[in-house]
Amino acid sequence: MSVKIALAGNPNSGKTTLFNALTGSNQFVGNWPGVTVEKKEGKLKGHKDVVIMDLPGIYSLSPYTLEEVVARNYLIGERPDAIINIVDGTNIERNLYLTTQIMELGIPVIMAVNMADLLEKNGDKIHLNKLSEKLGCEVVSISALKGTGIKEAAEKAVKLANARKVIEPAHEFSAKAEEIISAVENRLTGIVPAEQERFFAIKLLEKDDKIASQMKSAPDVSAEIKEMEDAFDDDTESIITNERYVYISSIIGDCVTKNRAKEMSTSDKIDRIVTNRWLALPIFAVIMWIVYYVSVTTVGSILTDWTNDTLFGEWIIPAAQSFFEGIGCADWLTGLIVDGIISGVGAVLGFVPQMLVLFFFLAILESCGYMARVAFIMDRIFRKFGLSGKSFIPMLIGTGCGVPGVMASRTIENDRDRKMTIMTTTFIPCGAKLPIIALIAGAIFNGASWVAPSAYFVGIAAIICSGIILKKTKMFAGDPAPFVMELPAYHMPTAGNVLRSMWERGWSFIKKAGTIITLSTIVVWFLLNFGWVNGHFGMLNFDGLEGAAMEAAQAECILAKIGNLIAWIFTPLGWGNWKMAVAAITGLVAKENVVGTFGQLFGFAEVAEDGTEIWGQLAGSMTVAAGYSFLVFNLLCAPCFAAMGAIKREMNNAKWFWFAIGYQCGLAYIVSLCIYQIGTLAMGGGFGIGTIVAFILILGFVYLLFRPYKESKTLNVNVRSVAGAK
Incomplete structure (x- = not known):
């Protein structure tokens, strides 16, 4: 019979870090509340019969949010054999509130006082024997980050669980x-x-x-x-x-x-600058610009160019072509494997280096504690527009993938705020959208450094504007929920946590490329290579065709016929070409499919004799204004099927689901139309009906933004940083 041990504690106390250390599991480690939205489990190292359960961070057993309900229901209903109560030693007074409740459950408990290294650095001391005597349970000192004392704590918990002895809590009330x-x-x-x-x-x-x-x-x-x-x-x-x-x-x-003589902590000194009322946002903007500049334009671009040009262009594709032709493989099968699967998937995988660089930097920002400050900073802005900083937490998670980002909305107790957060979380560019950003930046804007960061801030702007507009409607009216969070002390990220976070996000992308994107590229290849010739259905022959001849031949394929049926919808957006239309539609299956489809339509995975990618065809298909319009549409429109499924589950209502999808697609269409029409006018493209419509939409948008509140009032709440508070 297996032994179940639950990890319970406050947010930011180090539960998931301890869980990873004890089980070797690759759970994501962050330092904002809500990362562990559902309970996770893993086997204790060296104990095949011991299961460790990582519960969501909670402040008490009187739940208000969904993740708190998950934790309490497990402790009451499942009743683990023992509980390791992780306590942040630097804020032990606050953590002990939950401890007193856990002690009343009648389950064997061992308290693990975490962050022993910080306690020693601060000059504070916790007398473990006295604390154990007062509480009535064993108390041990650990450092989950450095791995100090964790094995001993786990062994004691196993021993306690096997003894099946309930320790009566020593604490009493009046x-x-x-x-x-x-x-x-x-x-x-x-x-x-x-x-x-x-x-x-x-x-x-x-x-x-x-x-x-x-x-x-x-x-x-x-x-x-x-x-x-x-x-x-x-x-x-x-x-x-x-x-x-x-x-x-x-x-x-x-x-x-406590060390009463200690000066202001380093974290407090840093926070006086990075959370300053006037400096916080400029600093955040500069940091994100640097992150995207390095990831997409410089280091990441160099790695991606090598992957596309050399790895796929000079090695893999020619080798595969020669191999299949050498063994006498049928032309259609060779075309499917080389032009369909390898070219399509290769066009997507070529951007993996850029994604890994981006995820590496984001992991550092999260691990050191800065991203928790960003939620605090954004609370000041979001609160003015009807949302709290809690809504930014799912958006931070969504930079890796929209699915866990949408699920993290469970941390928001207010139902209206939670629904609005679900609707807007996917506006933040996720990892799957990075290849689209990199592709447009390289093909249309010649690698301009401003394109990638602008995509991130377009997402934030869409969230803020949506909050303003939606909060003024009856469906979302009401005061924003109060936002209280503890800012963890800054610390140097460990290589293990950073690399684990980077690899987890990157690997999920690669797995998707190996499954969903592979199937999608096969479908696209079939639709692109089969059509009607002289009244007969069959495989089209593109050998030796270039330029206009290739365009004419492709126009006979099934994909072109489908694309031409819907292309007119996107004509006001500047990209009414059937190729652009089908690429955007395939992006609904998985956003990476946009690049994969282009890889087959324009041959990105092939290289010219001089070794440069054939991006000129794409650049020739769209103007600069149309290119940015295409980028913004794919950033803001409905996310991939997986994220849509998460939205449907979290909304738990078909009408709300379709409203969310409709709002996302509608906003994407309107913003993209305005970008193309006004951008074309600014570049001397003339004034037409589309321009008039764009100006009318902008005036309507401005009215919705600035019309007075009727259904709700703004709640002014002072949020105070407690980083380093003792």
């Missing part, structure tokens, strides 16, 4: 509170297991309706509630909360010795 709690406990005899009586009794006194609904026959404790409220002159929920904090305060003095 005499009157204990008297009433005991009275409720007695009424729960036979209704809940004996070891859970105290937990359920306290929850009933806290008026926790969810707990009452989970019990088969919850007793009426209104008399006990009234007695407690009369005795303390307060509501019972506040009384219990206050009793916990009184108990925590009573033990901190004996168990914690």
Whole structure:
């Protein structure tokens, strides 16, 4: 029989880092609340029969958000054999609130005081023996980041679980509170297991309706509630909360010795600059510009050029062509493998180096603690437009993939804010959109350094403008939810965590290229190479054709026929060519398909004699204004099928799902139309009906942005950084 050990603790306490260290699992490690949206499990190293469960970070067992419900339901319903309660040693007072609740569950507990290295650096000391005596459970010191003490903590948890011995919590409330709690406990005899009586009794006194609904026959404790409220002159929920904090305060003095002489921490000094009211946004903009400049334009571009030109263009494709022709393979099969699969998938994989460089930098920013500051910074902006900084957290996660980004919206307790976040999260460019950005930047804009960063900020602008407009409607009206988060202290990222994060994101992209994109390229190849010639259906012959002759031959294929049916829709956007239309549509399956489709249509995976990529055909198909319009449309329109599936699951309502998809596609179309029409006018392209429509749309957009609030009011909340607070 396997042993189950749960990791429970506050957000940013180091649970997932500890989980990775104990199991060797490649779980993503971040330092903002909500990364672990669902419980994850892995086998403890050296123990095949021990399962470690990584639960979402929670502040208490009185859940308000979906991920808190996941954690509490598991602890109550599944009842693991032991709990490792991870506590941030640098903020132990706050962490102990959850500890007092966990101790009441009747499950064996071992407390792991994390960040021992930071405690030593700060000159603070936690007296583990005294703390263990006060709490009634064993307390150990660990550093999950450096791996110190984690093996010993896990072994003790296994031993505790095998002993099946429940340790009674040593903490107690005031005499009157204990008297009433005991009275409720007695009424729960036979209704809940004996070891859970105290937990359920306290929850009933806290008026926790969810707990009452989970019990088969919850007793009426209104008399006990009234007695407690009369005795303390307060509501019972506040009384219990206050009793916990009184108990925590009573033990901190004996168990914690702080260095009173220490100066302002390094984290606080850095935050005075990077979270400054006036400097924060410019610093963020500069950092993101550098990240995208290095990833897409310089280092990443060099690596991608080598992958496209040399690896695929000079080695893989010619070798594959020679091999299949040498063994006498049928022309159609050779064409399918070389021109379809290798060229299509190769065009996508060619951008993997740029993606890995981008993910490397994002992992560093996340691991060092800066991205948590970005959520704090963006809260100031988002709050003015009806959202809180919590909405930016899913968007940060979505820079890797839109699916976990959409799922991370579960951390938002306000249903209206959560739905709006789901609708707008995919506006942030994910890893799958990076190849499109790199392709357009290289083919249309000659590798201009501003294109890639602008794509990121177009996404943010779309989110902000959507927040302003949607919050003024009845569907989304209401005050934004308060946003409270702890900013973790800055620290040097470890190579293991950075490389793990980079590889996890990159590998998910590569796996998609090996499955969905491969199937898509096969379909595109078939539709491109088969059509009607002289009234007969068959395979088309493109051998030796170039320029106009190639265009005429391709126009007879099935793909061209389908594309011409829908191309007119995109004519006002500047790219009404059937090739652009089908590329955008295939992007709905997977955004990488846009590049894969172009790879087959324009031969990106092939190289000319001078070794340069044949991007001139694409550049000749679109003007600069049309190119940027195409880029923005693919950034803002409905995401890939996988992300759409996540949106449907999280919305849990077909009407809301279609509204979200419709809004995304509609916004993408309007913005792209305005970009092309106004851009064409600015470059001397003339004034027409499309230009008039664009100006009307812009005026309407401005009106929606600046019309007064009718349904909601802006909630002004001061959010204070507590990084380094003691």
